[in-house]
Ligand SMILES: O=C(O)CCC(=O)C(=O)O
């Protein structure tokens with residue numbers, strides 16, 4: 001199924017999808033991923049979940065965050081000229097984290113049922129981009145490594161104006177220079193196939209709060225147990 005998804009060309013618009021309730025939302029996401037490999041659902045995160053995450057993230061002590069550029073795995077190979085956000089991995093040790101992981105686990109089950117994606121685990125982190133911070137054009141997974149399959153980003157910024165900047169720009173392929181622009185508005189949910197879409201985060205004029213996450217395949221080997229602890 002991933003091969004089928006990868007071979008499909010993306011359109012510049014997501015499907016207009018009227019949803020009513022969580023199953024509808026999940027179905028809209030599944031349809032978008034199937035037909036175009038990405039999905040932008042504006043202000044779709046259930047409000048009580050957005051509110052508890054927003055409260056948690058904006059009240060988190062500074063010492064819970066670390067510079068993403070010196071994080072783990074992919075991020076370890078990156079440096080501050082590529083990304084300058086701060087992150088905190090979500091492990092479910094707070095009510096906000098637990099509710100988020102319940103939501104993403106229900107979505108994972110739904111997408112596996114509808115699209116046979118074989119999503120096995122999920123990892124995510126809170127992110128804070130102070131004014132002027134950025135994440136230059138990159139892909140979330142390297143071809144052939146079959147680890148991160150589907151990227152998910154949601155935003156926790158109230159009253160965001162386009163003039164505040166901080167756009168996520170998702171490019172259709174390596175050659176695309178214009179891309180699709182997503183503003184980091186409260187509760188907007190964005191998905192894209194991790195290997196396929198280069199993307200970048202433009203600097204913002206105000207603090208920009210988000211969660212970035214990745215649904216992964218099971219890449220356990222004799223040497224390495226998945227998911228990583
Ligand atoms: O915050 C965003 O809009 C995207 C973040 C991102 O690309 C990442 O963390 O890999």
Ligand SMILES: [Fe+2]
Nearest residue numbers: 138139140199
């Ligand atoms: Fe990314």
